[in-house]
Amino acid sequence: MPVSIKALPLLLASLLAWISLNSQATTPEPERQEEIQATDTTSQRQLLQKARLAIQRDDKKQLKQLKALLSDYPLAPYIDYWAIGRYLRQLPLVEVDRFLSHNQNTALGDWMRIRLLKELGRQGRFKTYLKYYQPEKHRRAALRCYHADALSRHGDKEKANQLINELWLVGRSQAEECDPVFARWMRSGGLTQEKSWARHLLALKEDNPELATYIARKMEPPFKRKATLLREVHKSPKLLLNYSRFLQAPEQNRDLILHGLHRLAQKEASIAEEAWRRYSASILFSDSEQAEMLRHLARQFARQDDIHGLLNLTNNQAIRDERSIEWLARQSLRKLDWEQVAYWIDRLPPKRQQRDRWLYWKARSLVELYGNSQSGAASMLYGKAARERSYYGFLAADALGQNYSFVHRPAPITPVEVQKIAQRAGLQRARELQAIGELFHARREWNYATRGMDHGELLAAGKVASAWGWYHKSIQSVLAADYLDDLELRFPLAFADIVQSVSAQVGRQSAPLEPYMIYAVARQESHFSHDAKSSSGALGLMQLLPSTARATARRSGVRYRRSWDLLSPKTNIALGSFYLSTLLHRFDNNRFLAAAAYNAGPTRVAKWLKETRQRLPHDVWIETIPYSETRTYVQNVLAYTVIYAYRSGTKLQLLRANEASSKL
Template structure:
């Protein structure tokens, strides 16, 4: 790959005018960079040291230097680390190295050097670093307002074991700035997420003598509960609470029986409410009507967290319990209530039944606050207000100067170079840093549009889309919803009776139009087709002599992906939400998820048990509606694409029983 094929003419001319040898060295060193990345992944310090001199002068030299120093950071002297950060001042790699160093300084409890380095940390997005910084301010007698809540929020958000927020929480607990209940709640989150080490770390703060019991209750919750006839004292009660939470994760009905028949009288009202909430959540994820009975045992919604309350809302939506929907949303945190999902359903709860003028006015205000083309619930809110989904007016065209500024940005150029070279992860991080993370409030809208335009022009569609999506006051539809390979996609879709907008909506969510995209489970190409699914579909549509390597061919991938999508759509009687769910999670799951009451498809989609699939279905349908508005030039309806979902008509034959 030639450097001049990737960098902008403006930057290349500047390089050629001043440092022609540098350009040649960068070209020769491409293979070296790729080799260094692999050595870094293997932890091969010796190889990195050997290769580093050959990477000097390459446009991606900051990455080479970062990889080499990062693997030996624990042994490096402060002067060497400072020298690295001075050499690459202002770059993503400088800030990434400072982030890594701050974590190491925090683990070493080197508060003086941490305090010296922290003000220069620009990304400020590492939760552990934030917790260390809040702790240091407290130690220095300069506590930040709301520090305890900030530490709890960051600690709760970390799923895996950490030092920064766990240590800060321990110190704040010792100083009586966070409560025992705050710490026990972290243990509850950990047990619910099956993170035993995280649970032990939390329990060690508040009840160190009970740490050994965490393993017992995690390994065999029923045995643990049976061995304890009563529960006395907060630690004992909380351990029983943890055991019931663990039991609920695998057998919610048994947990309900244990709580109702034995343990309820031994727990506090808050503990009972939490356990009933976890039981209800687990039953709701199984789409069981028992979920509503479990949630009905809760005496105070404010005792629950937003995750449990979200599942209480979903179960109530399935049962048509609109008052429960509204009350549960009201009990969420302020942040939770502002999520467009719960704004929309709160508005719907106000409009259910026979609303008065006040309820209608409040609902309208909520809907107006989120209505736009930006997402699933934003589009539904628009339709609730009596409007259809139309493309917003385009912003003023970018000027030549705005485009030139983006194309001269070194960080954007390094990001694109890395992506083209095959270092996609590094390139994406470089690009994101250049466009957003290190700038207070983010890059201004016009600069984001210019950066997105740069990516679009180089056909790096994921950066084009993601960058344009960050604009706040304007929407550039052509950037957010590009139509690469238009002839191939539209012709293929039309030839088999598929809506091209639906195909584009799915591809945008699957791969962001990255040709060589490959998922962690092995799906490949634009439409992310699994090998076994590709073979089955190829045979089904009469594609002879198909081989696995053909799935990465653009036209073959589109042909097989659209064919499978059409087969799924036919199997689910034209239901776009169900076919999208089948494409993501396999057809067997949505066949089960459809059983139960006939539901508004928006309620059905919100109750999809898998978070990834739930998000996927909503985004594919919102994408489809936007693409339809753009491709046809006519206002569209998301609701019209949703319809209702219920059990399969017993008289209707299954179209494809063997659909994989």
């Protein structure tokens, strides 16, 4: 007999028992009942697959029988969703309306409405489209374009024109569904030369010259000539150095000059700065234009490693760009110029100076400059930083000889609150979808179910996710709730048996690798999402590229045949850990160099080491890693390693003796 939704919390109780930290309640379900429920759930999943086959065969009789058997199953609404979707081109609106009525405020209801709107738009059923479209929910460009078309034909034409203008004024190509409404708008005179120019400029700002060329074809000769010149400047910004040419009509060329100067600065900031001085002497740019250009110049000087150019700019202009000031502070660190380090930190906004990073470095600079004479001021700054559970907090605590501040405070959520959240239909559907391998839909159901939750509900959802082994959703939930002190949820001991086993195996075959660092890398890479995929093609918990996995598998003896094997936690952790151990071996058992190499590649790390020539202390080397992503990555991995040791009942220093004493 099928399991009812009301009975499911009893099954959850055993999985959520660990949450009852101070509760004396025990699960009333006997083991036999759990076995029966598990068997029934398995049967229901099998029946669900039969229902999908019945839909494909159009076997309405069998489908009706299966629906009756699955009426209490969490995924029962999916049967109607799949069945209606199969015939949606025929627009069975009576069935769709019934489905939408029964599934209001659910993920499935919203997805069905979106599918219906796409079909109505494709078929040009715009009057009906207005009945189903919900402006506050449907923000996809394709649906908005259909909406604009529907309004222009059967609704508020003024509102339609306003919407079309918004859709037009973007620097990228819009969805093809926008083409018909744009064409009708142009034929009716809605596209002015000014609107063509505005989009042409936006396209070039987003470095989309193909779209800009297409837009220019719609311009009349005066605008077309100016657009041609703008594209030439976009391609060759040094054309702006012919000052007399562009200053013949300075106001007319204003936006062209600004765009060209931005482009020029990206290639040669020093030349762009001189050009900016020449043009700003003749053109009265607005305060916002001046501020934006100076900020852009400052960042380009920093990106191009032109410290002299940036210093000259800051001497002549009042630069308030925090990123540029921080870059100058790091450049001073790289030169071990502690006076300049302190100088630039003092020029950061007061609120930014109080961040643990800059508290640590200000204290460090005072110690280097004045030794014990400023120990009181330095100790106070170190003390503030040491309150944080972070890389800089741990560094500051080490400087003071103090214990680390972990501040573990479990989320104040009761088992009753957790069970109440776990019973929600959306979360039950998410769990079942995960169980049958529909991971994409499972994530969508979870995200939909949690998006309107308040602080307490999110924390309870985090507990549920942790109990279900959805560690990435557990982490996501506590971050969304902005509750950062429940270390059990933020830093779960995920896949513990695999991690411990792999750590021991790696130690026997290669450089020793603590389980805490494996946890830390997996936490940083994927938040323990075993099916994570990056834009670069990295897969799984420890985000390995298939090429890296193949090479590591040959050396380690780990079984690996195809890229999808990396979605297996056991395979991914084994290969990722062995690869990490090879990096430790290559970089003399230095964990922060190995972490940097894991993120940026060992070749880049070797290059950075060659550039610094063994003259920088460990903390300065890490702080001045050229890639901000790698810098953050290394700092997080070190801090997370300490936190995972703490979670495992072990006291671990942020840095080993060989790491703390190293010069790089």
